[in-house]
Each structure stands twice: as structure tokens, then as C-alpha cells.
Amino acid sequence: MECACLCGLGSSRGRQCRQECQGPAEMAAADGKPALAPAEKHVEADVAARCCAESGGIASPMPPPHCSLQDLPVEMLVEIFASLPSTDLASLAQACTKFHHILHTDSIWRRRCREEFGIRENLQNLEMISMSYQEVYAKLFHPYRHILGLWQLDRAYRTLLNVVVDGLCITGWMCKLSLDTHVDGPMHFKASFRIRLTERKSATVECMEGRLSRPHHGHILIEKDRFTTLCKMTDHQADSLAWLWGGQSWALVKEDSLTYRRLYLPPSHPDDLIRPGLFRGNCDAFGLQIAMLSFHGKYARVTRVTGTAKVLEIHLMHRIQLRDGEIFRNFNELSRVVEEIGKQVILEQQQQQQGDGTEESEGHGWQSPAQPSVGEFGAAAAEEQPVPFVLPVGVRSRDQNYPRTCRMCFYGVDTVTDTLGSGFTFTCRLPGVFLLFDENHFGFIWLKAKYFFLYRRVQNTFQNVEAPSPQAFLEMLKNIQSMP
Structure with missing residues (x-):
């Protein structure tokens, strides 16, 4: 192979190869003697081709005029087919009889099983059940x-x-x-x-x-x-x-x-406040629940995916300044600040609805998570100096082992949806404070009940959780929220 390729490129080794393949007549022509006739050139070309083939090269340094995929050697086709996704192999099997037979090569399906599904079983395990990799792929992985x-x-x-x-x-x-x-x-x-x-x-x-x-x-x-x-x-x-x-x-x-x-897990963006994903929280009396943090432009969203339907809206445009944690020393002062921000949020939403009605038509501003979040907060979160944090006096929590420093705080609304036995569905919106502790911890203070919820990032890794499109991810979030 190396000889043929180099012959075509005109390297020194290629010139040496051509000299070794030349006959006496062509050597004479190179010295100024008469050249060979066309028929004699054809014969000598065949000799040169056989020489290159015996030395490990391809039969001809130049492809034939009508070269096709079927003209390639079987070994090369096996290597090509093994690198293709399974969706293409089904079409190739119907192209011709040669491809159909080649696709029965088990090494092709062994590579597909390894690259698409991470299987690394040895041949001994397959021999115990008298099965090939092609059968494993066709009977197990493909249908399920x-x-x-x-x-x-x-x-x-x-x-x-x-x-x-x-x-x-x-x-x-x-x-x-x-x-x-x-x-x-x-x-x-x-x-x-x-x-x-x-x-x-x-x-x-x-x-x-x-x-x-x-x-x-x-x-x-x-x-x-x-x-x-x-x-x-x-x-x-x-x-x-x-x-x-x-x-x-x-x-x-x-x-x-x-x-x-x-x-689907939410896609991440460099401007996100922290990396989105799954978090565990002590949300209610039913124990630890799992919630999903995602970012949507001016808003973030914490959607509970286990337990009852519950959504936490985080207004990234309404930050609560910590002032070295002093604001949390007085619960009444904290409540007053949150109440003022809540009135401002309601006024902004009403003005938006009276305006174009596009972004806040339902009281939310959810954008596609693929769109950038508020970049100034994402960059500031990494550089923000943590300040000491303690829960305000009178605020209860099921988990006292919370971080003692906090980076940033935002206005948030805890939305709880429930369905009564009569089929009547009600929604309760309760304001509070979203606290960003670090990359793996955040919390929420539910002011009305004087209760604190702590969330920690789920460290488990999951496969096949990427949304096919931003619209599919948003549709999934709507389905979760609509489920009582």
C-alpha cells in the first residue's frame, strides 16, 4: 500500500519502485533510445502493476475510469461498513448481493455494539449462548x-x-x-x-x-x-x-x-449561572425529592421530577444583594425586600402583557435552554466572593448541614400545583429567596412558612439523556408541570 501511494506521489521511494518495475526497453528509452510501442507499453504496465502488488501496493497507482465502491477489496469494505451507523447498514444490505454477504461479518456488528451501546463482552460469553454479535444487535439492541x-x-x-x-x-x-x-x-x-x-x-x-x-x-x-x-x-x-x-x-x-x-437533561451554556442538571432536595415530608435546574434567558427553573408537581421560578434580573449577609439577620427586613421585589415583578409582567404580550403572556419568560442566559450573572457567579450565611432566626429546615457561605441571591416564586379528589386543580404561588451557595448546592427560603429547602447536585451520570431539540426539552417540561 505504501509503495503504491508513494509511487503516485512521485517520492524518491516511488521513483525507485518504478525503476525496479521498468523493463530493459523502457530503461533504454530513458537513455535516449526509441520508446516502446503502445502495445508493449500496456504489457510493461501490467508487469509494473504486478510488481507493486507483490510488494504490498495496490494493483494500479491510478483508479480505473469507472471505479465504484463494489470494486474495493472485501477487507476494505468491512472496515468502511464497520465505521458506519446502523441506520446506513440496512440500506447497504439491499444495495447488492456482495454488500449483503459482507454485512454478515461479525466484526462489523461487534464494533457497532461497542461504539453505540458500550458493550465489551468477550467471545466466550457469546459462545455460551451460541450467538453472534449480529444476533445480539438485531434481537436485543435494535428493537429496544x-x-x-x-x-x-x-x-x-x-x-x-x-x-x-x-x-x-x-x-x-x-x-x-x-x-x-x-x-x-x-x-x-x-x-x-x-x-x-x-x-x-x-x-x-x-x-x-x-x-x-x-x-x-x-x-x-x-x-x-x-x-x-x-x-x-x-x-x-x-x-x-x-x-x-x-x-x-x-x-x-x-x-x-x-x-x-x-x-431529557437540560443543555448547558457557558453563560449559565451554574451548570444545569439534577439536584436532590429535602422538599417536603415525603423525604428527598429530585428536581431539575434549567436556564431560560432571564429566568431559571427548578422543576421537581419526582413526587408532586412543583416548579420554582428564579428571576435572574431581580438580584437580592447580600451586604455581607446582614440582610439575613433580620427576617422581617428580608420579607420586606422580597415583598417589594414581588410587587415590581407583577408590575413588569402586567406592562409586558399590555405591550406585545410575547414574552410574559403567561407570567413566565421561559426561553429555549439553548439560548444564552443572562451572561453578567453567569460570569459574576464564578468571581463572586462568598459571604457568611446563616438561616434567619425562626426559619426551620430538615437539613442543618447546609453551606455556611453564599455567593448570590435572587427573587424566586415557588409554584405548587395539586389536584383535589373532585378533579379541581389549583395553583399556589409563594415568593421566596433563591440562594446560590456553590456549583453543587443551592437553596430556597419559603418566606410564608419560614422554611428552608436545600438542594445538592446528583453525582450520578446518565446516558442517552440529550434532548433532540430545544423544543423537545421545553415540551417535556410542560408535561412534567401538568402532571399532578
């Missing part, structure tokens, strides 16, 4: 690839489900809603279902719920941005819910199906 990622249980007792590739299985891990008050503790997961390959060469769905945790047969129905698990055993759901709530005895619902909605 759409359920990989992070999901939210579509029920009032919402929780998270993380579906991942686990060797030659796909496993759904359900997050436990801990009753602990410490946000720094680890997240606990339990296997809810798994999809595995058997010796019958078919993917089997197994439900992992149950009082004895014995796997049993189940089904999965996949739709766009949601899927449903089906199981004939209805009594195991009670045990699952009791596990979710730390073994407490609640009014449990027995169901034979569970539906999950897809969750």
Missing part, C-alpha cells in the same frame, strides 16, 4: 434501543427509572425515594425489569419486582417518548411501592402496568 435513558414514572408517586445496557442485558433501575433528610447521601436503585438473550436466541422481558424478587415473564410496549411495562402479577406492585417509600405502610395501588415518560 429506544427505551435506553432516563424516565419518569407516570403516576402520582412519581420516581425515576434509568434504563442501561448491562452486558448482554438491558436493565431498568428504579430510583428509591429515600426518607433520609441528608441530601449528600447516595442514590439507591433497584432492578425493576431486564431484557436478556437466551439460548432460544430471542430477547426475553423479565419483571424483577416481587416479594421474593424472583424474575417472571413480562412485556414492554414502546411508544414515542414513553413505554409501558406489563405484568400479570398484580400483588408485586405493593411490595415495590413499599420499597420506594422506605418500607412505610401507605395506601398502595395494585396495578399490572406502569407507564414511563422520557426525561
